[in-house]
Amino acid sequence: MGRIQFLLRCMFRHKLRTTLTMLSLVTAFLLFVMLRSVAVVFETGWVNFEEVRLTTQSKYSMIELLPLSHQDTILSIDGVVDITHASWFGGIFEEGETGDATFAVDPESYFDVYSEYVVDPDQLDEFKTTRTAALAPQSLIDKYGWEIGQKIPVISPIFPNPAGGPFVFDLVGSYSSTNEGNDFLAFLFHYEYLTDTFAFGRVGWYMLTIDDPERADEIAREIDSRFENSSDETRSMTESESFRQFASQIGDISLMVTGILSAVFFTMILLTANTMVQGYRERIPELAVMKTLGFSNSSVSAYILAEAMLMCSLSAAVGIGIGTLVVLGVQEYMPPMIPIYFDPVTCIWAGAIAVGLGVFVGSAPAINANRLVIVDALQAH
Amino acid sequence: MSLVSLQSVSKTYTKGRERVDVLSDLSLDIEKNDFVALMGPSGSGKTTVLNLIGGLDHPTSGDVVVDGASLKSLSPGKLARWRSQNIGFVFQFYNLLPALTAQRNIELPLLLTKLRGKERKQNALTALDIVGLGDRSKHKPSQLSGGQQQRVAIARAIVADPSILVCDEPTGDLDRANAEEILDLLQTLNQKHEKTIVMVTHDPKAADHAKTTVYLDKGQLTVQEPVSSAS
Known part of the structure; x- marks a missing residue:
């Protein structure tokens, strides 16, 4: 048993709870990739449009x-x-x-x-x-x-x-x-x-x-x-700006997407943090035993933090993977009027959010694990 | 020189405004390869002594010296490393990790060593063989009896080859037959594998397996005597 295997065993000690939490995260990251792929079109225009081309249309x-x-x-x-x-x-x-x-x-x-x-x-x-x-x-x-x-x-x-x-x-x-x-x-x-x-x-x-x-x-x-x-009178602009303005007539898509994603990830923070805190409380005696066996305060809290990050990162990887396939599929087979564009930067952002989410939800249990006093924890349980 | 030396150790806990003196100016020496049974009424300070020897707690005053090392001089990180190398712990309620198999529970302390995966596994299986559970390596704690779980806990305690085993009522949760088996196992570890064992117990029959019995009362040593019937 290596350290990663140990982490995975601990993470899946409650298989159903962990699986459900991860499914929620996968859905959140899938949504993130898909919605951002729409929003990016409205924010930056169609990236393949030539900037050496201008359009001139009626001013009004x-x-x-x-x-x-x-x-x-x-x-x-x-x-x-x-x-x-x-x-x-x-x-x-x-x-x-x-x-x-x-x-x-x-x-x-x-x-x-x-x-x-x-x-x-x-x-x-x-x-x-x-x-x-x-x-x-x-x-x-x-x-x-x-x-x-x-x-x-x-x-x-x-x-x-x-x-x-x-x-x-x-x-x-x-x-x-x-x-x-x-x-x-x-x-x-x-x-x-x-x-x-x-x-x-x-x-x-x-x-x-x-x-x-x-x-x-x-x-x-x-x-x-x-x-x-x-x-x-006329109104001239680059082709990408023209498309962006055309598309934005639907509404402020970027703001809407940001609002939806904020709500989704706020819920995810609560859900994942709840899972982590529950997991921590249940494992206080185990953590005390680990410290007794010689794991230092910092290594025990590192395990807790790594577990949270692993859960978020694995979920994000699956969500980003599915989302990318869906977006590329839509991009390939749907009419070009569908405003969706796969931007690799979206995946980088999703990865960064996954790491941030892992750190955020894992921090409180990790800090508590660090402060855990062996004698008190063993006596209390 | 004694392997373990408690030198004028006092321990006081504070609960709100109340001060509880658990140990008062206690001195105790334990020789290498001894098997000590710590006895006494509840609240006499037995477990506190065990915690101090195991480096889980610090005395309010005095010092604990184990194999020449003063524990109060060690930082928390160094103390943790010292524990992993020198002390094996056996608890009353086994304290195995339920998500791990017997073999993986035993491998857990070896994650702190530089051993490779194969070596960790081999050492864990060897420890399981020593406690007589070689055929239960893939079983999780919930699939084992109380006696078997305690054997796995003992295997986990000895797998890193520490010189001292501290056992906190290791038979307290077992029936007489299982308790006897565990005590025989501890005796074997003491005699064949030269482990120094400090065991807290309320059970005089368990104490009979030790070489030395130490009685504590109100945080003070009352009697320290060799056990004549120790086999």
């Missing part, structure tokens, strides 16, 4: 469209390398399926700005030259069982077809991103199809690349100043 609302004429003005600003635009179409492929993103984009420039998107050159050429062409991410093609060349009927509550019935697109190809799992891949179709149908020269937002990420704020201010006091 994302649903306000901007004139197409803004494009040349923006492109003329020093530091702006390339520009494209997109418009939210709100397309629905099947009744009840409202979660799919559909954008009307400029086929000539969209894939220049989004250089991480990968598309077959022949399919891109067809996309550029066919007014009814559309490209879809593979996940969407798999979801609906489409095939390249198929006609895709799409209904939009934002842009109802004046001719009645759905818009019909020709699926000419698929595209993907080198930023696996973290991109907002939408069903893309030719902007001309939209503007010809509705005869308007406006777009949802602009995306532009800049030559120097350090100048992002400066360039964003310059763009907005160009349209100041016009009827179409």
